[in-house]
Amino acid sequence: MTGRARRCSSTAGEDFASRRDDPQKCRKAAPKMGVHIAVLMTCHNRKAKTLNALATLSRQRGLPPGVTVKVHLVDAGSEDGTVAAVTREFPDADVTSVGTDVFWGEGMRIASQRSGRFDYQMWLNDDVSLNETALTMLLATSARLGGTAVVVGAMCSRGLRTTTYSGLRRQRGIAWRSGHLRTSLLDPSGTPQAVDACHGNVVLIPRSVHRRIGDIDAAFPHNMGDWDFSLRARKAGIGVYLAPEYAGVCELNPALVGSTEPGIGVREALRRKLSKRELPFGPWRVFCLRHLLPWTPYSLFFPYIKVTARAMLNR
Numbered sequence: 001m002t003g004r005a006r007r008c009s010s011t012a013g014e015d016f017a018s019r020r021d022d023p024q025k026c027r028k029a030a031p032k033m034g035v036h037i038a039v040l041m042t043c044h045n046r047k048a049k050t051l052n053a054l055a056t057l058s059r060q061r062g063l064p065p066g067v068t069v070k071v072h073l074v075d076a077g078s079e080d081g082t083v084a085a086v087t088r089e090f091p092d093a094d095v096t097s098v099g100t101d102v103f104w105g106e107g108m109r110i111a112s113q114r115s116g117r118f119d120y121q122m123w124l125n126d127d128v129s130l131n132e133t134a135l136t137m138l139l140a141t142s143a144r145l146g147g148t149a150v151v152v153g154a155m156c157s158r159g160l161r162t163t164t165y166s167g168l169r170r171q172r173g174i175a176w177r178s179g180h181l182r183t184s185l186l187d188p189s190g191t192p193q194a195v196d197a198c199h200g201n202v203v204l205i206p207r208s209v210h211r212r213i214g215d216i217d218a219a220f221p222h223n224m225g226d227w228d229f230s231l232r233a234r235k236a237g238i239g240v241y242l243a244p245e246y247a248g249v250c251e252l253n254p255a256l257v258g259s260t261e262p263g264i265g266v267r268e269a270l271r272r273k274l275s276k277r278e279l280p281f282g283p284w285r286v287f288c289l290r291h292l293l294p295w296t297p298y299s300l301f302f303p304y305i306k307v308t309a310r311a312m313l314n315r
Helices: 023-029 047-058 082-089 104-113 134-144 207-213 225-235 266-273 281-291 296-313
Strands: 036-043 068-076 094-098 120-124 150-156 162-165 167-170 183-185 202-206 240-249
Touching: 036 047, 036 104, 047 068, 047 082, 068 082, 068 104, 082 094, 094 104, 104 225, 120 134, 120 207, 134 150, 134 202, 134 240, 150 225, 167 240, 202 207, 207 225, 225 240, 225 281, 266 296, 281 296
Parallel strands: 036 068, 036 120, 068 094, 150 240
Antiparallel strands: 120 202, 150 162, 150 202, 167 183
């Protein structure tokens, strides 16, 4: 699920190599030796972006001795040579090929099931360019929080200097906004901030949290799995915190026309809205029942009523 971009602080657009993130300072709070991080990724026909994400991960600096990183990448039927390129340039990566019908949520579950024993899992989107000290900063933040909380890395747009993906804070009083949670997107503030939900671009999950919450729920094959995971963690009494600094750069996805395309008619608009790429009814029903009470009856049907009305007006 995506959020509205917000203006970030003046440090957000700086060259990451000159950022004030100090790996020596981070190392003081970092976990002890012998920490293994399983990085979970999915991709589909984005070879250049996937290779860039892996390259920025491989260039992490300031990590304490004994920290090991293993990538578990699920490729959903890419036809642009992604698998061959990743295997060639990153031979230690665990690459699994699946069909094109596997979307983000399901792919991340497959990656998790292949990750074996770990101290942390880290979700990493294939279009992220990590700050060179992002992993050090995330580990240090986790250690500062006692190693028992989910840590979210905010993303910044290089060109617009805005926060694009981050942690979200639920606005109390009104539980819905156009059928969705009413939330505010947070900017990093220099100190960890408690949040209610998060985007899944960069998320660090301790083993103890994974044991209690599990993977992204199978009810969410694509969208909403990141929000549901963080909301379930909060309900279980587990802290979800936004890291104090930006973890990297990730541009907002292009606006999806899909069901809002003018002139497509009601039936086609509803078909698109109910597809995996947008808002399939089954996952949305689960999300509403779990997280949008007492507004569930309204929230459940509002998106489909809205797209129907729009299609009728745009004939």
